[in-house]
Amino acid sequence: MGLKEDVQNTLGELALDFLECQGDLSVTVPKDKIVEVLTKLRDNLGFNFLSDVFGVDNSVFYEKLAKAKAKKKKGEEDKEEEPQGPPPPRFEVVYLLLSLETNKRLAVKIQVPEDDLVVDSVTCLWKAADWPERETFDMFGIRFKGHHNLKRLLMWDEFPAHPLRKDYPLEGQGEERILEYND
Amino acid sequence: MAFQAYGGEGWLLTKLEQLINWGRKRSPWPLPYGTACCGIEMMAALASGYDLARFGAERPSFSPRQADVLIQAGTITKKMVPIFKRIYDQMAEPKWVISMGACACSGGVFRTYSTLQGIDLVVPVDVYVPGCPPRPEGLIYALIKIMEKIEKDHPLRKKAAEIGIGG
Amino acid sequence: MNWVIAIIKVVFIWTWCLLWATVMTWAERRGSAMIQDRLGPNRAGPFGLFQPIADGIKLFTKEEFRPKTARKILFNLGPILFAIPAFSAYAVIPFGDKIVIGGKEILLQVADVNIGFLYVLAIGALAVYGIVVGGWGSNNKYSILGGLRSTAQLISYEVPWGLALLAAVFVYGTFDLRQIALEQTGTFLGFLPNWGVFKQPLGFLIFTVAAYAEANRVPFDLPEAESEIVAGYHTEYGGMRLGLYLFGEYVNLYTLSALCVTLYFGAWNLPYIDMSKFLGPISYGIASFVVFWLKVMVFLLSFIWVRWTVPRFRYDQVMRLGWKTLIPLALFNLLITALFIQLTV
Amino acid sequence: MMSGFECIALYLAMSVIAVLGMYIISVLLGPLRPKPNKQTPYECGVPLLDPSNKRYDVKYYVVGVLFLVFDLETVLIYPLASRFKEFAHYGWGAFFEVFIFVAILIAGLIYAIARGAIEWD
């Protein structure tokens, strides 16, 4: 009885996709059902501890992957993962869950398309989501509906960009914090 | 005419200036502005093993009015710049700045969107201490350098020039 | 002739107080270093003895500016109002018995007045103004908060302080500090030195605690609690204005220690030994002076020792200690003293 | 003969002169380079959030009232205290006088404590 089956059973069709890597399980769920999913996981599977919430910008990832694949398997036909239809959503929000009883960890992911950057806040389930959500907003521009105090956390309020997006250069675009006075 | 002596190269004046410089040299109260890793090394320098207090740099004063040497230990981010600048501005004259650590000197390894690439972009720096982080000995050496610099100062002559007498 | 002697005494004891206040800053730094396994300042002069001088020169030549938002009159007056009472409180406290030079008896005390005791009390009460005015005049939140805290603390501890001293007056029956000192010769109950501390143990305890609070020393240093309100009421002060505050505090310490020695530790009297019996008039004068000074030193060192040993109180704890513990204790001490005197006479 | 009070006056005058002297010397010696930024109030480096001359807690005021009462009491007993030893010879009158006086104030103190005048939270 693996964790995967438990999660599958609990979530039913809410679990869209599973990814297993070196024993770490992550499950992708629909974006607008995230609060429901997390509530179910917390109440039924005992994932009572929210480790972290953060975003990932996948815009470059799929390109790189496709390139690598194209290089590797020249001519060979892919079964499913051939890019077809609309491109996958740009952003991902990952919720790291932990069960204090069984010490099992689970990553829950939602896909956030660039044209709809609003996600339901999970601060109602865990207060711990407070700052991580703010940071995700700060770094990726993903808005969390229902968050009580959604403003920039790490950068200053007037900062124009979202620095962890892949299209933002490492050395910045020359933003300077406006000095509030002149010497 | 009486001011001539005040502004001139009098023996008394030089001795007085030496006295003032000695006082300033022996009592450089630091304003520890430790933001990151270097702050921990600065604490180590203030603690027993290295004991910055030997040089009179005891009584770290966080009020900029009371401090003489601003020890900037650690990264200054762009978010911090106005605050740091204001703290420096609020320090009473005479004041000196030690830039401790690679981050403070040049931004260090953090060549990123949010890090200021060296505090000398916003405030004048007297002594740079390289290292990531520098050892406490580095800070002590910087303090000694500051002392040497103080010794070369001409406080009374400057004051005289300021109020418009003498040279 | 009298004028000359008076002026010499005034100048001497004034500079003496200031000198020891200065030396105290050195002793505090070196003492703290000793306690903390460090060396402490040792570059300025031998053993860093000139460190206070260097600090003084530095402070004198530091920029004296006033923040724009500060209230001009109050900001400038603050340090002066703090320093003057601190510097002038010593006027009535003796610093030795008497010295006979050329058949002329000179009391080792600036002013021997019959209300000397109350003078110290009254002048001590005035130190509050310097802090309030400085803190309020700086117009800075830390300063105002520090000033308010400090004022509340100082006036709260003035009550137990005054009450403890009152009990001592019950015992000695005079306000004349010299008279009080003279009463502490001989022995008490046959074997103890006839010192105030044995007659007023509780009073001494209350006095000491309140003295720490009056001097703004750890554990009562929260008016300038460095980690909370930066530097308290003197946050905005630099240069000699700050120097006056710092100096004033150390002079206060000297005065408080001297008062404590005079009241509770037999002033210049040594236990069981009457120095005047076997010493010449001049050497007796000097000996009494030295004994008194040494006793004061012990107290000053205890101030340093305590400072580097205990953490500081929180504000409400200070108030609670003052009003709920010290004042009831002091009142109790007063009644017990009165009862004891009533029963013994 | 110089009376004690004249000595005190001399001492006071010395303090006043010395303090003022220190002050003036310091103002004369130090450099003075005021700048707009330097003269802003210190607020940990950030601009003022709200003005500092606001109303502060009324509890400090209560301490002031209590202090006034107790200070007055102390001062009132002082003249009596110096004569207490002599009065004690004549019987218990002086003791009871002090006792009643102090007892009334203890009652006041108990009232103040009970009402939470010096509670800080």
Place this chain on the structure above:
Amino acid sequence: MDIYFWIFAVIGVAAGIFTISYKDALPCALGLLTVFMSLAALYVHLHAPLVAIFQVAIYAGAILILVVFVIMLLMTPDEDQMGRQKNIGFRIMGFLLGLLMMCYLAIGAKGIDQLVHQEKLPKGFGDPHIFGDLLFRQYLLHFEVASVLLLVALIGGVYLAKKRL
């Protein structure tokens, strides 16, 4: 030694005028402090050191501190700059009341000059011991009543403040 009188009288009066004329409230309180101190000096000059000390300890050391507290606590930023009451009626009334007070003082002080100009003061004049004697013998009731008064003051103060607490 009338020079003392004149020095402190002038200081006192000047500080008094400063007190009633300056705009900001806290410097006014300091002016009042100066008045108290010069009054104390005058008491010393009148061979009443105990009264002088009481003047400093009670008026300057306790009452004025309360006044300063009240100024600090109750003065909002606007009032700080507002200045004095502009109403002319109050001014006239204040002036009249002041005049009345002066008259009363003048009547009360009628016999004082004889006392001061006595060649020989009574023995032990101004001595704390005499004061204690008087307090114990003649004014015993007043002394005890004072304690009750203080109690009332304390309860009143706590009560008034407690309303806000």
Place this chain on the structure above:
Amino acid sequence: MEVRRPTIEDWDNPGDLVTINIGPSHPAMHGTLRVIAQTDGETIVSAEPEIGYLHRGVEKLGEHLTYHQFIPITDRLNYCSAIANNVSYEMAVEKLMGIKVPEKAQVIRMIMMELARIADHIVCIGILGVDLGAFTPFFYLFIQREEIYEIFEWYNGARLTNTFGRIGGVEADLPEDFEERWRKLLPNLKKAIDETDKLLTHNRIWMDRTIGVTAFSPEDALSWGFTGPCLRACGVKRDLRKDEPYCFYDQVDFEIPVGKHGDVFDRYIVRMIEMEESIKIIDQAIKIYKEFPPDAPLMAKVPKIIKPPVGEVYSAIEAPNGELGFWIKSDGSDKPYRIKIRPPCYMVYQAFPELVQGEMIADLIACLSSLNIIAGELDR
């Protein structure tokens, strides 16, 4: 212990509240933290922490550096215990690549991490003392901390930012006289801890200042995502060294101290006991270490250029401050696609408004110091 939590509605006239800005350049704010507190007299009505003053873009930087190059950057996260950061990151990469680290290297890591834990707790307790006005323990403890740093320095040349270990193991064996050095340090370290204990723990003022101050319930703590000593002080017995053992923690015998009320005193005590437990762990680890032959391998077989397969892993260890986790997403290239660091004190610090509400200004300082907020890992 009743916990008062008055809110802003309890104040009849919010206009009388005084806003006090504490930090960033403030003695108790470690240089980079800032709290805007609304106070009524001495009582805090609300406190709002503002962070980001040391945000150096570490996560963004990680996407532009190779896996090896990122190790020195992890030093600068929690600079009080850099080794724990290094190891945590290395373990995450090793997990991603499926590398098994030689056992001897694991023991060395363990010894070094526990030394780093002691050093970290020393800083925390020393600063807590300084912020509460007790200066002397700081100096006593820092002398011993210097000694620990000497061991680090003598192992790999750096005092603070060690860049300890490599992906797949450690680069060097412990020097021969390591045990000797440790035995020499041990009595002094124990004495310093003991003296701190004597100076503080049963000091009446210290107890008054810390007991019951900013008490926190375990439910709240878990909801806020507390880990490490702050969580254990609340009474939750959770320690990754026991719960998800890594290295040789399942083979050594040590206790996990837990508090009761989650107040400042409990956090202090938990850290004090943890230092002693760390000493115990090091003693046992040295025993395990000695069982290995001197020429036992220290590095697993790791390619020169690390190119982990596509995937994402999360790996966490018990850093001195709590659960320090690295979530790494790889796209198959030599640079990580995304590195997310889960710093322990980030989660702890976000509960700060709730912790200090209704307490006094002095308690705010005590609470902040006891949480051991390290700006480097807080802001990244």
